[in-house]
Amino acid sequence: MSSNRKIAVVLKGYPRLSETFIAQELLGLERAGHELVLIALRRPTDLKRHPIHDEIRAAVHYLPEYLHDEPRRVLRALLRSVPKAGFWRALGPFLRDLLRDRTRNRFRRFGQALVLFSEWPGDAGWLHAHFIHTPASVTAYASLMAGVPWTCSAHAKDIWTSSDWELSEKLGSARWTVTCTRTGFEHLKGLTDAKSRVHLSYHGLDLDRFPVFGGSHSSRDGADPGDPVRIVSVGRAVAKKGFDVLLRALSLLPDLNWRFDHIGAGDLTQELRALADELGLADRVRWNGALDQKDVLARYRDSDIFALACRIAADGDRDGLPNVLVEASSQRLACVSTAVSGVPELLEDGENGLVVPPEDPRALAAALERLIRDPELRQRLGAAAERRVRTEFDHQSSVRQLIGLFHDEWRKVP
Incomplete structure (x- = not known):
């Protein structure tokens, strides 16, 4: 590959435990022969790393x-940039954006782009942003510079x-954009005339890291107080994950024996702990904090049910297709989740999982009770979920799609 094909990948933060889908894509691109350099807008805050992060060879540069x-x-960076034509190319679009978004954040993104331009990473000849909000703002300005x-x-x-105005303009200036759910894909296509430059690309899963589970899940049915059904969920303690809804659903369960494990960190952890206490669940809920991928895999295999109560948060934030649902499904773990964003693109209610309306603790409790009482149903749904993941959600297909998109564009560049 010629030197000007090095890709500078702009990320919000790196490494992040909650973004294994990005890490596996980066590693896939490297293994396909692409040279990468990583540009992060913030330093890591997680205390742990996944093993995959140590396999990625790309240098990491942190912007302020x-x-x-x-x-x-x-x-x-400003003094170095002002004499150059690129600064003035980017200044006009920045000022137009500032008129519509008069925030400190807008100055911050332009300033980060100036630092990136001033400290340009070697011979990188292409920019790729992960996330179309702030990382793409920095990337778009740096691209002009x-x-x-x-x-x-x-x-x-x-x-x-x-x-919508910002999404539309970014879609117009980027050579192409990929997104990971059909709902997101249709939304973005509706905001641009360049519809052929928007592509659907499911993240998929690195199945080498989530191999076939050679064991079997239990036949617990909630009757034995000494051997409770094990329910697990993985996700950051943030509003869109709906853990408060899940806790309320658990509190509505009849007299069954179960234990719930939460894996993940987040700003709402203390609030959720307090809610569990208020609901009388404290002795049945374990808060494990963030765990690395190997430990998470072990928990999937040791559990009976995976539950995730996705919702649309008050600010519009929502999941796409939560990678943890794909991971749990790969281990034949019966999943229950909500009909939000891309979840129904993986789980079909009654076929390979149970899907209930969001914000409905009673419906979620009914689904959980059904799975707790019926180990045969869990086994049937888990097996169907695994078949779907292993045939349709292998991350190699998404990496191949990205490689093809890069190569198609590079053929147009002199």
């Missing part, structure tokens, strides 16, 4: 998360919490 934290670096093309992977929150 807040401009006032590194004023000399930002001033140096450096005179290099850019592309984008859009996911969930970034789509649904961004204004």
